[in-house]
Amino acid sequence: MKSAVETLSPTRAKLTVEVPFEELKPSLDKAYKTIAQQINVPGFRRGKVPPAVIDRQVGRGAVLDQAINEVVPQKYVEALQANDLQPLAQPEIEVTKFEDNDALEFTAEVDVKPEITLPSYDGVTAEVDDVELSDEDVEEQVQNLRERFATLIDVERPAADGDFVVMDLKATQDGEPVEGAEVSGMSYRVGRGGMLDGLDEALVGMAAGDEKVFTSQLVGGDLVGEGVDVAVAVSQVQEQELPELDDEFAEMASEFDTVAELTEDVRERLGRGRRLEQAAAARDAVLEALLEKVSVPLPETIVTDELNARRSSFEQQLSYAGLTMEKYLEDEGQTQDEFEADLERRVRDAVTAQFLLDEIARVEEFGIDQQELSEHMVRRAQQSGQDPQEFANHMFEHNHVPELVQEILRGKALARIVEAAVVKDASGNVLDLKNLRPDGTIGEPEDEAEEGVEADADAADGSSEQEKAEA
Incomplete structure (x- = not known):
């Protein structure tokens, strides 16, 4: 087999492959055997029909086509390996020359991973904000804890912001009830928001036994975004009674x-x-600083596919939240063109980062073992709320394991550049990111660890390279 490669662009190549007829013969013999099993010819047992008879009954062309369909994918992969090309998508293949007993020639155009000249990533500098923690932040968390142990007391007064009410809701449009837009006996905190526009304003001042009608827009169902009349009836008004913040509460909570x-x-x-x-901000800042040092040509088909996937995912999230794109853009004060431009910028940065991290992982010759893959699968399953075994089975059955492997390698590459970087906070303090543990504590440097610490201490505290990257 002979192959030649033509560079159409920094991210697209055209392979021309010539396969001698002799290399087609194994596939041709296999095609004859397959067809012999599929046809019935009087005087011959199934599977024992001679090639000459198959040529007369079925046609030599059908046999050649079947052989070519098997050979072309094999030779395409061999040509990729011979020319050290890494494909990013399915190729566009065209058979350009073939005659019986003569060589087969075909071309394959495909998007390929661009060549990247890595900049030095030792000593990349970046800056992040200081860690700010006020007394008010602590008090807010303590208050939240008290609210978890609070009790609700019925009160005989109109509802105010922060009170709880037990209510019934019923939506109508043009006097007709809206299917699925009715709830009874629902407990709701006044001022919480996120349910129906106008609900909180309507509830303030309502007492037990009061009813009111207000206009709003539905956030779900077939009539999402359409105006409706909502009748709200309050059956209880409750006040939250917090436990005293004392030592007894501390022991209980x-x-x-x-x-x-x-x-x-x-x-x-x-x-x-x-x-x-x-640390997460530092990771992003270091990666952004490194991206500014390199120019990576991007395959437009990859960018387009990722744009479409992200746009579809975002619109689905809006739908789950009961929002339309128009409503979202209005709330954000953003035009459709501005949204699209921002989305494209983020997609291009993300794709560029992937190529860059892939190249770093290759140069650094990172590898992974089975334990790392298993731990990564467990984390991914937990993040998606799935059973780890079911998640793993799905990954293997649908051949998604290579994607998980790539995620781990990119995590190691990111950890490598972050640990080699010099990151300071706004006050000028250098951050110790290399020894940051997943729980937010700072561990001892490995070369300064006390005697007697076991070699697998990192495994004991869970601070694997991937977890550091995620931190």
Whole structure:
């Protein structure tokens, strides 16, 4: 087999492949055997029909076509490997020359991974905001904890912001009930929002036994976005009674004996969470800084496919939230063109980042083992709320494992450049990202660990390379 490659663009190549007729003979013999099993010819047992008879009964052309259909994909893959091309999509194949007992020639146009000249990623600099944690933040979390243990007390007064009401809702359009737009005995916190426009305003001032009608728009169903009349009837008004913030509450709501200990633990956990948020911002900042140093040509078909996929996913999320694209754009103060431009920019950055991380993983010769793959599958299953075994079975059955492997390798590549970077906060402090653990604490550097620490300490505290990248 001979092959030649023509570069049509930095991201598209055309292969011309010539296959001698002798290399088609195994597939030709296989085609004859397959057809012999499929036809009935008087005087011959099924599967024992000679090729010459098949040529007369079925036609030599049908046999050649079947042989070519088997050979072309095989030779296409061999040509890719011979020319060191990495395809990104299905090829456009055309048989350009073929005659019986003569060579087969075909071409294949395909999007290929672009060549990337990696910039130096040791010492990339980036800056992120300081970790900010105020007393008000801590108090808010403690207040949320108190609300979890609060009780509701019936009150004989009109509802105010923050009260709970038990209510019935019924929507009508042109005097006719709207199917599926009716609820009874629903508990709702006044001022919470996110249900129906105008509901909170209508509830304020209503007492038990009051009824009111207001206009709104449905957020779900076939009439989503259409105007309706909503009748609300309140049967109870309840006030939230919080437990006293004392040591007794601390013992009941946590493992701590005093409010001071509970508050300090809340502060510590919030601090770790803010540190992880800062690390995520650092990761993005480092990657963005590296992307500014490299120019990567992008296959337009890949960009278009990703744009369509993200747009469809976003519209689906809006639908689940009971919003239309028009309503979303209105709320965001954004035009359709501005939305599309922003989406395309983010898609191009994401695709560029993938190519860049793939190249870093290749240059660094990263690999993965079975344990890393298993742990990654478990995390992915947990994120999607699926059973880990069912998730793993689905990945194997639908051949998605290579995608998971690529995710892990990209995570390692990202961890490599982040750990090699110099990231400072707004106050000028250098962040210790290399030793940041998944729980937001800072571990000891490996080369300064105390004697007696086992070699697999990272495995014990769960700080794998991928988890550091995700942190």
